[in-house]
Amino acid sequence: MEPTELISDDAASSNDALNRKVALTVALLASFMGVCKIKDDNINQAMQQAQADKIDHWGFYQARNQRQENAHIALLQLRLAAPARPAAEQAGYQKAIEELEKLEADQAKKKQDVQKQARDDQANYDALNYRDDQFDLSDAALALSLSMLAITTLTRQRWLYRAALVPTAFGVFYGAAGLFGLPFHPTWLTNLLS
Template sequence: MSGDGFHVHGPHDHAVEHAAHGGDSFSNNIAVMTAILATVGALFGYLGGATQNEAAMFKNNAAIDKTEAANAWNYYQAKSNKQNLAELAMVLPGVDPTKYKADMARYETEKGTIKKKAEKFEAASDEWNHRSDAAMHAHHQWALATTAEQIAISLAAITLLTRKKWMMAGAYGVAAVGLVLGAFAWLHIDPLGALLGAASVAH
């Protein structure tokens, strides 16, 4: 604790502090690696949060368009009911069928316009849902990439304490996996989906 308040340190903070006092190349390498991984992890975390917010916004837009589509279909049904009543009235005795025939034609035209509007809103809702699913998938990829970088930072901290070079190699390996996952998220690539698709083609 300092005069300014409490300071909470993560494993990478401790690693950098130890490395700064170590004065040897091994410790310096760990310090540089940890600082880079912390920066990359923070960037991945930000992008993951941004895609999650996008997914929520897209899902909200999908719900709005779905409601508009439902309202349009209800209006369409109301016009259909009026058209049916006009058709029924045409066969009643003592009425002018010409008048109701014109009403039927008008309702049919109005129904066509309403149907197109409803279908437009439904298509827009489906598109928003698709974009939401894609954004959420990207969020999960960013989350995995961030987790990998955090694990690599923890391994780097342990490496500094144990001074085991093979563990440092493990930290580099996990960090590389995180970078690959981040690249997949950035490029909107689904490696699992691609593998499953290739397997289905092969069979």
């Protein structure tokens, strides 16, 4: 055997080993990204529901507020009109005033309940968005990693494979944080990208 043949065989074997590493890494990342995508889609659906619930509750709040205002206006009108009415009508006015006072108080209480629900919906949305941001960061980092791995296959540069492991680690970390609900969130980065 010629020495150049040995070098060629070693280089081919080395390139095959690199290609196997890249292929295995890509397959694992694609599988991981698929699992993260399913969870992220479920979180997005929950975010949409929380947003719809919040809008509905604020709509109910406005309706309760309008009912309370209408009751208050009618109550004021009755209170102003009652003293000028004959004594025989005073009992009817007093009964109407009492009913409107109850209605106004009832609408105020219901308005507070709906307001609390709307604020809870917003808190739920914010918590889900926190996890959605984790998946978004994971997707971006893993997409960068896959691009670097593709270039590694073309150029056969081992250093590029090792460099691709940096965004891989970042992407897997934030994907796992999103999957398991871990409290890791680079707020500065998400604010920068928002």
